Amino acid sequence: QKEVEQDPGPLSVPEGAIVSLNCTYSNSAFQYFMWYRQYSRKGPELLMYTYSSGNKEDGRFTAQVDKSSKYISLFIRDSQPSDSATYLCAMKGQGAQKLVFGQGTRLTINP
Amino acid sequence: DVKVTQSSRYLVKRTGEKVFLECVQDMDHENMFWYRQDPGLGLRLIYFSYDVKMKEKGDIPEGYSVSREKKERFSLILESASTNQTSMYLCAITSLYGYTFGSGTRLTVV
Numbered sequence: 001q002k003e004v005e006q007d008p009g010p011l012s013v014p015e016g017a018i019v020s021l022n023c024t025y026s027n028s029a030f031q032y033f034m035w036y037r038q039y040s041r042k043g044p045e046l047l048m049y050t051y052s053s054g055n056k057e058d059g060r061f062t063a064q065v066d067k068s069s070k071y072i073s074l075f076i077r078d079s080q081p082s083d084s085a086t087y088l089c090a091m092k093g094q095g096a097q098k099l100v101f102g103q104g105t106r107l108t109i110n111p
Numbered sequence: 112d113v114k115v116t117q118s119s120r121y122l123v124k125r126t127g128e129k130v131f132l133e134c135v136q137d138m139d140h141e142n143m144f145w146y147r148q149d150p151g152l153g154l155r156l157i158y159f160s161y162d163v164k165m166k167e168k169g170d171i172p173e174g175y176s177v178s179r180e181k182k183e184r185f186s187l188i189l190e191s192a193s194t195n196q197t198s199m200y201l202c203a204i205t206s207l208y209g210y211t212f213g214s215g216t217r218l219t220v221v
Contacts, residue, residue: 008151034209043115043201043212088154090209097142097161097205103153 003027006089006102015111019076023089023102026070030091030100033065035074038086038104047087048074079109113138117202117213124220130189132216134202142205143185145169145177147198148215154201160185192220 006023013019021035031052036044048063050056050072056063062075072091076083089102118133134143144159146169156169158177166177174196178186189196197220203210 032209036209036212041120041199041215041217043117043215044210045212046209049208092209098144098156098159099209101154103151 001026002103003100004089004091004102007105008103010106010108012108012110013079015079015081015109017079017109019079019083019107019109021074021076021087021089021105021107023072023091024070025072025091025100027091027093027100028067028070029093031094032092033063033072034090034099035061035063036088036090038088040085044088081109081111084108113140113204113206113211115202115204115211115213117200117216119216120214122216122218124189124192124218126193126220128189128192128220130192130218130220132187132189132200132202132218134185134187134213136183136185136204138204139182140204140206141182143179144203144205144210145175145185145187146201146203147171147196148201149198157187192218194220196220 033050035048037047038044053067060077064073086104088104090099114137145157146154160166160179176188200216202213
């Protein structure tokens with residue numbers, strides 16, 4: 001079993017829809033949780049960063065962490081075609097230098 | 112903002128060639144990483160370095176080596192390129208929040 005599980009998709013939704021992307025993990029030591037967005041043929045870029053449990057909102061994006069369920073989510077409201085990308089979850093424990101990544105979910109927003 | 116520069120965006124090399132992929136950062140970060148990314152397999156760690164001349168194997172080091180002679184530069188070396196090393200290669204550094212990645216090098220071995 002992988003330490004971090006993420007459905008690779010692909011996921012295709014119409015413009016304006018609410019998108020929910022999710023990851024589950026098995027290591028209870030993880031405390032730092034990230035979402036990266038990767039456009040085609042580019043490197044991943046940090047989208048959201050959360051420490052421990054709770055919600056964090058940034059514009060149309062909301063990151064949720066539920067440590068009791070070992071489950072993290074990224075919500076995209078009013079999705080736009082420009083949100084079409086691969087979304088990777090990542091996480092690490094206290095003091096760790098290496099991130100553990102999910103496989104990435106390929107998302108397409110259709111105009 | 113921290114900048115991570117990978118010298119080539121696209122490379123085509125022949126089987127058996129020795130290939131150098133270069134990564135340069137513009138800050139004084141200790142930790143640098145090389146990943147490869149393949150469809151269906153996600154990101155896989157090849158090597159990482161936490162200081163000059165220091166290196167550690169990642170999950171898939173076979174067929175690769177690395178060099179870090181200066182803090183700002185971390186090189187990935189394919190000793191004898193093979194077609195199964197065709198991939199997207201990503202360099203990353205540890206930053207305040209997770210990693211900062213380079214733009215990637217798409218390597219094709221023919």
